[in-house]
Amino acid sequence: MVETEPPGFGSTQDRPPGATSDEGAAQMLQLTDIRRDYRIGPVTTEILRGVDLAVGAGDLMSIMGPSGSGKTTLMNIIGLLDRPTSGRYVLDGRDVSKLADDDLAMLRNAHIGFVFQSFQLLPRLTAVENVSLPLVYRGTNRAEMRRRALAALERVGMGERTGHRPDQLSGGQKQRVAIARALVGEPAVVLADEPTGALDGATAREVMALLASLNAEHKVTILIITHDPGVARQCARQVRIHEGTLVERTAGAPGASGAAAARHPASGTEETEEDPGASSAPPAIDPNPAREPTSRRDDTGEILNPAAPT
Amino acid sequence: MTPGPRAMSRAFTILAANTREAADSLRRARLRTVLGLVGIMIGISSVITMVSLGEIVKAQARKEFEALGTDILVVRKSFEVSSPEQRAAVVEREDAVALAPEVASIAEAAPRISGHGAFRHAGREVGHGAIQGVTESFVSVNRLSVRTGRFISDLDINRTWCVVGADIAAAMREAGTDQPVGTLIEAEEQLLTVVGVLEPHQESYALPVQVEANNAVFVPITTAARIVNNPEIDVIVARSRAGVHHETVAADVRAFFQARAPHLPLDVVTAKELIARMESQMRLLTLLLAAVGSIALIVGGIGIMNIMLVSVAERRREIAIRRALGARQRDIRSQFLIESVILTMTGGVLGVLLGLVATWTVCRFTQWEFLISGLSVASGLGTATAVGLFFGFQPAHQASRLDPIVGLQGE
Numbered sequence: 001m002v003e004t005e006p007p008g009f010g011s012t013q014d015r016p017p018g019a020t021s022d023e024g025a026a027q028m029l030q031l032t033d034i035r036r037d038y039r040i041g042p043v044t045t046e047i048l049r050g051v052d053l054a055v056g057a058g059d060l061m062s063i064m065g066p067s068g069s070g071k072t073t074l075m076n077i078i079g080l081l082d083r084p085t086s087g088r089y090v091l092d093g094r095d096v097s098k099l100a101d102d103d104l105a106m107l108r109n110a111h112i113g114f115v116f117q118s119f120q121l122l123p124r125l126t127a128v129e130n131v132s133l134p135l136v137y138r139g140t141n142r143a144e145m146r147r148r149a150l151a152a153l154e155r156v157g158m159g160e161r162t163g164h165r166p167d168q169l170s171g172g173q174k175q176r177v178a179i180a181r182a183l184v185g186e187p188a189v190v191l192a193d194e195p196t197g198a199l200d201g202a203t204a205r206e207v208m209a210l211l212a213s214l215n216a217e218h219k220v221t222i223l224i225i226t227h228d229p230g231v232a233r234q235c236a237r238q239v240r241i242h243e244g245t246l247v248e249r250t251a252g253a254p255g256a257s258g259a260a261a262a263r264h265p266a267s268g269t270e271e272t273e274e275d276p277g278a279s280s281a282p283p284a285i286d287p288n289p290a291r292e293p294t295s296r297r298d299d300t301g302e303i304l305n306p307a308a309p310t
Numbered sequence: 311m312t313p314g315p316r317a318m319s320r321a322f323t324i325l326a327a328n329t330r331e332a333a334d335s336l337r338r339a340r341l342r343t344v345l346g347l348v349g350i351m352i353g354i355s356s357v358i359t360m361v362s363l364g365e366i367v368k369a370q371a372r373k374e375f376e377a378l379g380t381d382i383l384v385v386r387k388s389f390e391v392s393s394p395e396q397r398a399a400v401v402e403r404e405d406a407v408a409l410a411p412e413v414a415s416i417a418e419a420a421p422r423i424s425g426h427g428a429f430r431h432a433g434r435e436v437g438h439g440a441i442q443g444v445t446e447s448f449v450s451v452n453r454l455s456v457r458t459g460r461f462i463s464d465l466d467i468n469r470t471w472c473v474v475g476a477d478i479a480a481a482m483r484e485a486g487t488d489q490p491v492g493t494l495i496e497a498e499e500q501l502l503t504v505v506g507v508l509e510p511h512q513e514s515y516a517l518p519v520q521v522e523a524n525n526a527v528f529v530p531i532t533t534a535a536r537i538v539n540n541p542e543i544d545v546i547v548a549r550s551r552a553g554v555h556h557e558t559v560a561a562d563v564r565a566f567f568q569a570r571a572p573h574l575p576l577d578v579v580t581a582k583e584l585i586a587r588m589e590s591q592m593r594l595l596t597l598l599l600a601a602v603g604s605i606a607l608i609v610g611g612i613g614i615m616n617i618m619l620v621s622v623a624e625r626r627r628e629i630a631i632r633r634a635l636g637a638r639q640r641d642i643r644s645q646f647l648i649e650s651v652i653l654t655m656t657g658g659v660l661g662v663l664l665g666l667v668a669t670w671t672v673c674r675f676t677q678w679e680f681l682i683s684g685l686s687v688a689s690g691l692g693t694a695t696a697v698g699l700f701f702g703f704q705p706a707h708q709a710s711r712l713d714p715i716v717g718l719q720g721e
Contacts, residue, residue, distance in 0.1 A: 120634075
């Protein structure tokens with residue numbers, strides 16, 4: 001499934017010159033002119049006004065914006081919890097913008113790993129049971145489910161506390177369990193919504209470091225939605241959302257494409273949330289500043305994939 | 311999207327997980343669970359009692375008439391008389407005796423004259439009971455059996471010979487007579503010679519007429535006509551021929567007496583009619599239990615629905631998380647449906663036990679033979695499941711329609 005070449009997209013997508021077709025095709029998700037309106041009575045409120053976004057396999061990307069900017073709505077759409085009013089959303093080679101509810105549930109299960117600000121663990125279940133949950137809805141047998149859940153907990157450094165319930169865990173530990181749950185199904189993309197929002201500074205740094213290392217070492221594609229510039233800066237790619245539109249501002253991503261950035265050791269292993277990791281890196285092929293404020297749907301590939309314009 | 315076996319295994323995993331979840335959630339909401347269970351329990355126990363009693367009565371009737379034979383019928387003068395002619399009319403002995411030979415559908419007929427009194431032997435009282443004037447056919451029609459000696463014969467006209475029942479024979483033995491046959495017994499101031507002793511007889515209460523053979527002294531009908539106070543034929547017990555419909559037999563008997571004794575008001579009761587009567591009485595009881603049962607089940611079901619609605623409302627966040635992680639609407643629906651079915655099934659199992667206890671108690675009082683019918687247990691558990699599905703559907707549906715976005719925000 002993951003290897004499938006996105007039909008209809010491979011051709012329109014400009015690729016970095018040196019990339020093999022395999023890498024170039026690995027565009028995990030591609031949003032084109034996504035709009036989302038809410039209609040309350042006669043009043044229509046536009047939350048998303050034409051969002052274009054491409055996330056490559058192995059990207060570590062942040063979407064930053066103040067509350068009310070539409071980032072939650074965007075995340076719900078990317079996470080297949082909500083459907084756009086119009087626009088095209090291709091996830092792992094499949095157009096998912098018009099699917100039925102059940103299909104979306106199956107796709108969420110297979111392709112999306114959620115990490116929430118408030119952890120959203122089921123209080124009655126132990127860590128390992130919480131982590132197993134996505135596999136339940138996939139029909140994995142119990143032994144395999146347990147094996148994979150334990151492996152996922154091991155990966156996030158929670159191998160010692162698998163039998164604990166959420167109320168026996170600290171905030172940071174809960175978020176690690178939640179990350180393990182997001183990873184257990186080997187999703188195409190991990191969507192983290194304010195993953196450090198409920199954590200204190202030190203713990204927040206640990207969690208960010210974990211996400212970064214997962215991205216660097218295991219090539220997990222991670223999309224972090226945040227309002228915290230410190231968090232955003234640790235991501236190789238950064239976009240801002242403002243009044244329903246996206247603005248790419250990858251200041252210091254070392255690689256051109258997300259995939260390249262992820263492979264670069266420096267971007268994945270940054271230890272501080274401060275400048276050095278991000279801004280001291282050599283400026284990449286920068287997004288055209290002239291276009292920045294109006295970065296809209298016109299030339300999808302070019303703007304959203306920084307590698308393209310060269 | 312998913313191939314068959316994969317989808318099956320998925321469905322199974324989800325079902326197993328849902329079942330564990332549901333059981334766990336019910337364990338935690340104990341008080342609510344208990345309240346819901348009580349209603350279901352009462353309802354199901356009514357269903358069980360209803361069905362089991364129906365079965366038991368049917369089995370009881372079958373057993374009674376197996377001993378008695380479904381070809382038996384009882385003919386006697388009706389107690390409902392509306393004119394002096396009718397009051398005066400009696401069943402004549404000649405007519406009674408002619409019944410079997412003249413009515414083709416009657417195989418055997420045994421008329422009886424009976425009186426009451428004390429029996430004396432060897433200077434002491436050996437019993438108190440019926441002195442019954444009978445014909446030779448009485449023994450076979452009533453399925454009596456002779457232990458020693460012989461029964462009354464049709465050749466014993468006016469003879470002062472008698473056959474005694476088992477209890478009277480036992481009393482005579484106690485009085486010192488080891489072999490009652492050949493000795494004398496006094497009844498109605500008449501000395502009778504004992505020519506036979508009967509085996510103990512299991513009385514059937516299904517018929518409107520009791521033979522009370524164990525406490526009776528049987529004499530030839532001609533003898534009884536002389537010595538008994540009221541020498542009228544009180545009853546004719548008869549057997550119909552095989553293969554004749556019971557209504558035909560009854561009609562034939564009525565026609566026979568209509569021709570011979572036009573003023574005689576007649577009661578003809580066949581075994582089949584008695585069974586039908588028994589069943590209609592049962593139906594009334596069944597109806598009553600059904601009414602109680604369905605009211606309890608509706609009340610219990612609404613209770614279950616309430617429990618489930620609260621459970622859904624309390625677990626909106628859990629539902630949203632599950633949905634986000636890939637549960638489809640039907641997975642959520644089945645989780646809550648399983649929960650409500652587990653609830654009602656638990657009530658069902660308890661109700662089955664309670665119902666069986668109630669049935670057993672009824673059987674103790676009515677002396678019916680208690681039996682556990684598979685049908686009653688199956689219908690109890692089936693009803694419980696149906697109630698769980700029916701009343702659990704709305705809450706489960708509501709849970710499945712919850713918007714995960716809303717559920718994740720709420721807290």
